[in-house]
Amino acid sequence: MTGMRMPDSLGFGLGLRPVHYAAILESAPAVDWFEVITENYLIDGGRPLHYLDQVRARYPIVMHGVSLSIGSTDALDEDYLARVASLARRCEPEWLSDHLCWTGVDGHNLHDLMPLPYTEEALAHVAARVHAVQERLGRTLVLENVSSYVSYTSSAMSEWQFLSELVARTGCELLLDVNNIYVSSRNHGFDAREFIDGVPRAAVRQFHLAGHQDHGTHCIDTHDEPVRREVWDLYAHALRRIGEVSTLLERDDKIPPLEELVAELGQARSVARAVRAAAA
Amino acid sequence: MRLAELERAVQEHVLAGGALPAALAAAVAPPAEERWRVYSEAYRLRLIEALAAQYPALAARLGEERFAARLDAFVTAAPSRFRSVRDYGGELGAFLRAEAAGTEDEMLAELAEFEWQIAAAFDAAAAAATAPGELGGVAPEEWPALRFRCVPAVRRLRTLTNAVEAYRAHSAEPPPASGPAAIRTAPTEWLIHRPEFTPQYRPLAPGEAAALDALAAGASFGALCERLGEELGAGAAPQAAAWLKGWLLEGILQKV
Numbered sequence: 001m002t003g004m005r006m007p008d009s010l011g012f013g014l015g016l017r018p019v020h021y022a023a024i025l026e027s028a029p030a031v032d033w034f035e036v037i038t039e040n041y042l043i044d045g046g047r048p049l050h051y052l053d054q055v056r057a058r059y060p061i062v063m064h065g066v067s068l069s070i071g072s073t074d075a076l077d078e079d080y081l082a083r084v085a086s087l088a089r090r091c092e093p094e095w096l097s098d099h100l101c102w103t104g105v106d107g108h109n110l111h112d113l114m115p116l117p118y119t120e121e122a123l124a125h126v127a128a129r130v131h132a133v134q135e136r137l138g139r140t141l142v143l144e145n146v147s148s149y150v151s152y153t154s155s156a157m158s159e160w161q162f163l164s165e166l167v168a169r170t171g172c173e174l175l176l177d178v179n180n181i182y183v184s185s186r187n188h189g190f191d192a193r194e195f196i197d198g199v200p201r202a203a204v205r206q207f208h209l210a211g212h213q214d215h216g217t218h219c220i221d222t223h224d225e226p227v228r229r230e231v232w233d234l235y236a237h238a239l240r241r242i243g244e245v246s247t248l249l250e251r252d253d254k255i256p257p258l259e260e261l262v263a264e265l266g267q268a269r270s271v272a273r274a275v276r277a278a279a280a
Numbered sequence: 281m282r283l284a285e286l287e288r289a290v291q292e293h294v295l296a297g298g299a300l301p302a303a304l305a306a307a308v309a310p311p312a313e314e315r316w317r318v319y320s321e322a323y324r325l326r327l328i329e330a331l332a333a334q335y336p337a338l339a340a341r342l343g344e345e346r347f348a349a350r351l352d353a354f355v356t357a358a359p360s361r362f363r364s365v366r367d368y369g370g371e372l373g374a375f376l377r378a379e380a381a382g383t384e385d386e387m388l389a390e391l392a393e394f395e396w397q398i399a400a401a402f403d404a405a406a407a408a409a410t411a412p413g414e415l416g417g418v419a420p421e422e423w424p425a426l427r428f429r430c431v432p433a434v435r436r437l438r439t440l441t442n443a444v445e446a447y448r449a450h451s452a453e454p455p456p457a458s459g460p461a462a463i464r465t466a467p468t469e470w471l472i473h474r475p476e477f478t479p480q481y482r483p484l485a486p487g488e489a490a491a492l493d494a495l496a497a498g499a500s501f502g503a504l505c506e507r508l509g510e511e512l513g514a515g516a517a518p519q520a521a522a523w524l525k526g527w528l529l530e531g532i533l534q535k536v
Contacts, residue, residue, distance in 0.1 A: 105288055152307055
């Protein structure tokens with residue numbers, strides 16, 4: 001079972017970035033699917049939506065949000081949810097994901113993925129909101145673990161225990177960002193493999209891979225360079241433990257030409273192939 | 281600390297930067313001070329980077345250092361309340377205008393306002409404009425009652441400086457080492473629109489701006505001719521028809 005390709009896997013995908021629009025349509029690269037940042041397409045018209053429609057006509061799409069703010073103590077933003085629902089009707093994504101975090105309170109947006117304390121209070125709060133969002137959008141929500149740099153003294157459970165309990169209470173699914181697990185494990189001193197071993201396998205819908213910067217005392221999730229060796233190793237562990245679910249390579253800064261990312265995606269395919277061969 | 285209280289304290293600290301308040305220091309595992317900087321510094325850098333993408337000509341004119349310094353004050357004064365960072369920064373022109381001391385500052389404010397409208401046109405909804413040929417079958421007696429509205433991408437703006445000249449200069453590839461000196465100019469009315477995916481702009485002829493604005497505000501073609509008649513007499517109807525034809529050819533109007 002471990003290491004096997006899951007039947008509903010989309011395969012190996014890339015984040016859709018505007019600098020690659022033309023190259024994708026002209027070269028039909030060896031990419032199985034694309035993930036789009038939801039907020040970049042919550043607009044009325046113009047070039048980005050035009051290209052999204054074109055890419056969607058050729059590839060499966062997943063919508064990945066950064067501003068749902070599922071952990072905020074503000075009320076859910078109905079206007080935002082309506083716009084997300086409208087975009088989902090337009091591009092019919094395979095699924096919708098966002099992050100287990102909060103991004104602001106009192107109407108503000110810090111445009112950052114702020115960590116939550118892992119407490120029963122936060123769990124009950126987030127679970128109620130996940131239920132509400134799933135009902136509003138008529139879809140299972142997929143939530144991603146974030147990179148974090150601080151942890152709260154009030155936390156009464158680990159991040160993976162929190163995620164597991166959230167899955168049990170809401171039926172939501174998980175986007176395991178392998179790089180984020182690595183970054184947070186270095187910043188907080190936990191065992192990254194214990195995290196991966198601790199989440200419910202069947203709930204994992206997707207993996208993320210990305211690069212980070214290692215500052216010695218801590219790591220910062222920057223998405224501005226290739227995936228590091230430690231993260232490839234952890235990805236292999238995730239494949240062995242969870243199976244080959246849809247994998248997505250992210251790059252958000254210092255974005256190289258498309259061919260370079262397609263080549264790096266080839267590395268993810270190689271790791272998966274090796275894990276599959278070893279498991280057979 | 282309850283969740284709501286914790287989030288509020290964290291947000292206040294990220295927005296303000298500086299040293300970690302005692303309440304948060306106690307709530308966060310060490311090494312708190314250094315790790316918080318990742319959030320508070322990233323917050324400003326991220327918003328300034330987003331503004332540089334939104335205002336590329338302004339950023340080019342000011343240069344990296346001056347742009348960051350001016351916009352740091354803006355980020356403090358106007359924290360984001362938007363879900364999408366691309367919606368952030370619309371008040372920058374007004375912010376720079378309020379601070380303006382001299383022609384260069386007035387021009388920077390106008391440049392920011394102009395770039396914001398270009399960005400708004402870029403993201404506006406597509407809409408089918410009425411083609412000139414579609415009015416071919418309109419009977420002469422029906423013309424006075426015709427009404428139009430502008431397609432969503434249309435934006436109007438008035439400048440009192442050479443901000444648009446600076447926009448053109450600083451948008452060039454490769455960018456110039458320095459743009460034109462800021463000067464006050466005769467008031468100029470601008471039309472911004474987006475024929476397909478790339479916003480375009482042009483100055484409107486004297487009288488054309490008021491006529492277009494009147495039509496966009498709901499005036500009928502007949503009312504427009506009447507209004508122009510006060511200035512142009514018998515020349516009013518031909519002038520209105522010429523402008524209308526031009527706007528229809530540009531694809532900026534929809535027949536209501």
